[in-house]
Amino acid sequence: MFRLDGKVALVTGGSRGIGRACCEALAEHGATVIVNYVKGEAAAREVCDAITAAGGKAEIAGFDVADSKAAEAAIDELAKKHGRLDILVANAGIAIDGLLLRMKDEDVSRLFDVNVRGALACARAATRPMMKARTGRIIFLSSVVGEMGNVGQTAYAATKAAIVGAAKSIAREFASRNVTVNAVAPGFIDTDMTHGMTDAMKEQLVKVIPLGRTGSAKEVAAACVYLASDEAAYVTGQVLRVNGGMYV
Ligand code: NAP
DSSP states (O other): OOOOOOOOOTTTTTSHHHHHHHHHHHHTTEEEEEESSOOOOHHHHHHHHHHHHHOEEEEEEEEOOTTHHHHHHHEEEEHHHHHHOEEEEEOOOOOOOOOOOOOHHHHHHHHIIIIIIIIIHHHHHHHHHHHTTEEEEEEEEEEEEEEEOTTTBHHEEOOOEEHHHHHHHHHHHHGGGEEEEEEEEEESBOOOTTTTTTTHHHHHHHHHHHTTBBBBBHHHHHHHHHHGGGGTTOOOOOOEEETTTTOO
C-alpha cells in the first residue's frame, strides 16, 4: 500500500520540520524526492544524505518560493530534467505572530508572499507537467489555526485559510486532468516553528488537545504520503486534519 515507486516528488521547505519528514517518508515509499530550501542548504544536503543512506533517491533544489518567477523557472527545469513531476508538497511556510493592533503591513505582506503567493506559484508550475501526464498530486500545508483562529496569529491564520480556498478551487479546475489537490491541516507540531513557545504556553495548549500531546512531523508526513498515493485517487478538494482532535 501507498507505494510511490517511479514517481518524482518536490517538497518545498524540505530542509526542516514537517517538510523534512515528508521528504523522508515519500522517499521511503519509493519516490525520488527533490528537497527544496531557501537558506538551509546544509540542512537540505543532510536530508538528501539521510535518504540516500537509507537506499532512497533525493536531490536538493534551492529557491525562494516567494520569488515566483525563480520558483516557476526552477520547477520547469526540474520537471524537464526528470521528464515528469508527479507530486508537489507545497509545505514551505513562515509564521510571524502578533496581535492585530500591533500587526505590521510588511509582516502581513511577507506572510502572504511566502505562504500563499509562493505556494500558488509552485502549484501553477507543477500543474504543467501534471496536465501533460494527465495525473498528479498537489498537497498544500494549511493549519488548524486557519480553521479555528488563534490569538496573536490573525495574519498567519488568514494565509492558512486562504490555502484551503485555493486547494478547493484548484481541485475543481484540474479534476478533469486527473490531478488531485488537497490540504493537510496540522495541529501543533513539534518543529522549529513552534520551538519559540514557552513551557507554560505548551502546557496550556496540550490541555485543549483531546489526544493530550503535540504531534510529530512524521505524523503529518504520513497523511501526505497517503494523499500522494494511488490509494487516494478519489480524494480531492479535501482538508485532512492531523491535529489530535484539537479541531473536529
Ligand atoms: P519550519 O520547521 O519552520 O520549516 C520551514 C521550512 O520552510 C524550512 O525548510 C524553510 O527552509 C522553508 N522555507 C521558509 N521560507 C521559504 C521560502 N521563502 N522558500 C522556500 N522555502 C522556505 O516549519 P514547519 O513547522 O515544518 O512547517 C511547515 C509547514 O507546515 C508550514 O507551511 C507551516 O505553516 C505548516 N504548519 C506547521 C505547524 C506546526 O505546528 N509546526 C502547524 C500547522 C501548519 P530553510 O531551512 O531554507 O529556511
